[in-house]
Every structure is written in structure tokens, then in C-alpha cells.
Amino acid sequence: MAEDEQPGRGALAEDRTDLAEDRTLLANERTFSGWARTSMASIGIGVGFSALFRPVEPTWVAKAIATLFFLLAAFLIISAERRACALQARLNAHKIHDLATMNFRVMAIVISVGAMSLIVAIWWLT
Incomplete structure (x- = not known):
């Protein structure tokens, strides 16, 4: 290979x-x-x-602790979605197919709605 055909240092760095x-x-x-x-x-x-x-009395104690875990789940996924979308917006994919930010949002919404539905279920349906 001739010397003039080799990629330059700038191209390799890029x-x-x-x-x-x-x-x-x-x-x-x-x-x-x-x-x-x-x-x-x-x-x-x-x-x-x-x-x-x-079966533990009073029953609201178990429900309250479970609710805290459901709220924690919603907080975690929403925080993760915001961080992931912020980073995704700053970077560009070159040789890979990156995940669309909408997919992060959809997953966060579905998990959050599921967690909130469980809060409703344990407080009002049992």
C-alpha cells in the first residue's frame, strides 16, 4: 500500500x-x-x-410499605428515562442503530402506570 493511500492521523482519530x-x-x-x-x-x-x-394488623402498615416500594419503582424508572434521553440527545450514532428516545419514554410510562395501578389495587380492591 502506498504511503499516500493510508488514512491520515486526523481520520483515524475521528x-x-x-x-x-x-x-x-x-x-x-x-x-x-x-x-x-x-x-x-x-x-x-x-x-x-x-x-x-x-394478615398483619393493622393492614395499612403493609399497604403503606408496599406503596413506598411502588413509588420508588416509578421514581427510579422516570429518573433513568430522563437521564437516558438527555444523554441520547447529546450523542450521535455512527456505526450502530441506537434506541429511539421514544422507546425509553414508553418503557418508563408503562412501568410507572403499572406501579400506580398496583397502588390502586392494594388500597381499594382488597
């Missing part, structure tokens, strides 16, 4: 920067997934707590 940006976008998606799993785990703990301690 490629490395583009790949780093792609890795950051992928890490952002993995981080959001981790927070979504944590949020779902919080919902699971709330459901388990509500079911396990239902």
Missing part, C-alpha cells in the same frame, strides 16, 4: 471518537436497562411485601 460515542450510546442503553430491572425488582418487593404481610 474514527476512534465515533466508535467511543457508539460505545457510550450502548452503555447508556445498558444502564437504562439496569435501572428498569431495579424498578421492576422494587415492584416485585412491593407485591411480595403486600401479599406476605396482609
Whole structure:
């Protein structure tokens, strides 16, 4: 290969920067997934707590603690969505297909609505 056909140092540096940006976008998606799993785990703990301690008197104590876990789940997923969307807006995908910010929002809304529905269910349907 002739010396004039080799890419310049500037082009190589730009490629490395583009790949780093792609890795950051992928890490952002993995981080959001981790927070979504944590949020779902919080919902699971709330459901388990509500079911396990239902016979305990007064019943409102178990319901209140379960409600705290459901609210924590909603807070976690909404916070994760805001951070993920903010980072996603600042970066550009180069060689990967990144997740649309709308997908982050849809997942956050669905999990939050589910958590709020469980609060309604344990307080008014039992």
C-alpha cells in the first residue's frame, strides 16, 4: 500500500471518537436497562411485601410499605428515562442503530402506570 493511500492521523482519530460515542450510546442503553430491572425488582418487593404481610394488623402498615416500594419503582424508572434521553440527545450514532428516545419514554410510562395501578389495587380492591 502506498504511503499516500493510508488514512491520515486526523481520520483515524475521528474514527476512534465515533466508535467511543457508539460505545457510550450502548452503555447508556445498558444502564437504562439496569435501572428498569431495579424498578421492576422494587415492584416485585412491593407485591411480595403486600401479599406476605396482609394478615398483619393493622393492614395499612403493609399497604403503606408496599406503596413506598411502588413509588420508588416509578421514581427510579422516570429518573433513568430522563437521564437516558438527555444523554441520547447529546450523542450521535455512527456505526450502530441506537434506541429511539421514544422507546425509553414508553418503557418508563408503562412501568410507572403499572406501579400506580398496583397502588390502586392494594388500597381499594382488597
